[in-house]
Amino acid sequence: MPDVSTQDKDIEHVIRVENLVTHFGDREILHNVNINVRKGEVMVIMGGSGSGKTTLLRHMLGLHQASSGSIYMLGQDITQLSKKQMYEMRRNMGVAFQGGALFSSMTVAENIQLPLYEHTSLDDMTIKIMTRMKLEVVNLAGFEDLMPSELSGGMIKRVALARSIIMDPRLLFFDEPSAGLDPVVSAELDELILRLRDAMGMTIVIVTHELDSAFRIADRITVLDQGQILITGSVEDVKNCDNERVQNLLNRKPKDEDIDPEAYLQRLTREG
Amino acid sequence: MLLATPIRLIEKIGFESIYITRLTGSMIIFLVHCLGNIFILPIRFTAVLRQIYFIGARSLLVIIVTGMFTGMVLALLAYYNLKQYGNMELIGAATALGLIQELGPVLAALMVIGRAGSAMTAELGIMRNSEQIDALECMGIDPYRFLITPKFIATIFSLPLLTCVFDVVGICGGYLVAVINNDVPSGAFIQGMITNVDWADLRLGLVKPLTFSVIIVWICSYKGFYVHQNRSGVFGAEGVSLVTTNAVVMSSVSVLALDYVVGLIML
DSSP: OOOHHHHGGGOSEEEEEEEEEEEETTEEEEEEEEEEEETTOEEEEEOOTTSSHHHHHHHHTTOSOOSEEEEEETTEEGGGOOHHHHHHHHTTEEEEOTTOOOOTTSOHHHHHHHHHHHHOOOOHHHHHHHHHHHHHHTTOTTOTTOOGGGSOHHHHHHHHHHHHTTTOOSEEEEEOTTTTOOHHHHHHHHHHHHHHHHHHOOEEEEEEOOHHHHHHHOSEEEEEETTEEEEEEOHHHHHTOOOHHHHHHHTTOOOOOOOOHHHHHHHHHOOO | OTTHHHHHHHHHHHHHHHHHHHHHHHHHHHHHHHHHHHTSSSOOHHHHHHHIIIIIGGGHHHHHHHHHHHHHHHHHHHHHHHHTTTOGGGHHHHHHHIIIIIIHHHHHHHHHIIIIIHHHHHHHHHHHHTTHHHHHHHTTOOHIIIIIHHHHHHHHHHHHHHHHHHHHHHHHHHHIIIIIITOOOHHHHHHHHHHHOOHHHHHHHHHHHHHHHHHHHHHHHHHHHTGGGOTTOOOHHHHHHHHHHHHHHHHHHHHHHHHHHHHHHHO
16 A cells, blocks of 8 residues: 555645445435545534434545445545555544544543554553643543543543544544533533644544534535535635525524425325 | 235245345354454454453353253253163263263353353444444454454353363262262262263364354354344344344354254264
């Protein structure tokens, strides 16, 4: 596999999704999705529940197989990589999942240290120091020996973030950072994400449906609805977009659905 | 209307065939992947030791208790049946052969399924549901190698040993019932055992737990690892409970079926 560390210096778009189509069974979830993420930017993928944003994220992480289309990460099409090559590629990626996905049988420190023990030959002392550094970054110094069950929701997200940046990845993915958090903790987490971008120069992709959070941290926003991209642009572009579905999302307005009495009756009386 | 039922039947057969073919293929790929990882160095010794402690050491008490009562029942049955023919010296042989060839491997395997196999399925299922397995993938860590291979190595190592413990404790239980409770001469019990149990019996008694261990980890790990693909489409806590029950039933039935096949080949 070519060395991605030298490659991505020349790449403007570190993530490129081209004509992505995906199905769950017979149902098409993403319809011909195209996104480019520039190096060093915070790209927020926004949309309502069931819009396909988490599915898109999971495709970018190589966790789902696309029906068609390409996903270029640091210049390489990950849909064409072998399993081994994909594991190599993922060393350049950090992921913080919505629920944290911390290993419940491991302490906070052990969770954060896991990638270092698996992928490096650093000695225990260095790993310990690196762990403490990352915990300092997420304001959790001194919490090394706690178990995940002893942490609050916000703390779990911050530990997950510390784990995702322990290998100093080039790309950071964050699924619903603010979900389930109070506004203060949510704002703290947003600040933290911006600090990470500025201090470490990471390219960050965030999936969220929290409008305030998205407008605060995004360099650019992609709005997804029913598996289709409605707009990709700056915060102002999105706010000024005249697409009705985008405005409905921004103004928290429920969809107006025309009820077809015939179809409604058929739905109620169909067999099976 | 008349044609609807046969067409539905054909459809059902078709769906079932596709499902079984997919499941078989997927399970075989899973097994090959996991077994292949056993031979890739370095082996994760700490993880293997932790699993040996969980699967082996922590099953010891239940194995000792079950083994003791099984041996006692075997000796009791042998005593009452052989008494009619005056063949009391065969009590030792009957108890030992019953345990070594059949009951030791099967009952030890069933105990391990109930205690450790179900825990394996539930643990992996919960890890899948809470995205911990995805997190491993995203960290560039092979979840098969990290989570399942240590379970395979530990079970392949632990189950034959647990079976040996079961056999020994069972024979001791049989000895207590025959010699102490029913006045069978101690020499007759031991001599009958020495005369009638040979290496072929011991070999059979060790090959069985080895094959059972692979089957148990294979089914229990697969069910938990792929909880999100379970056929009923039930997820979350109910999904985990469903696949755990499935794993226990499927691996128990497989152990009994395999017991017959191995016996048929080796006897």
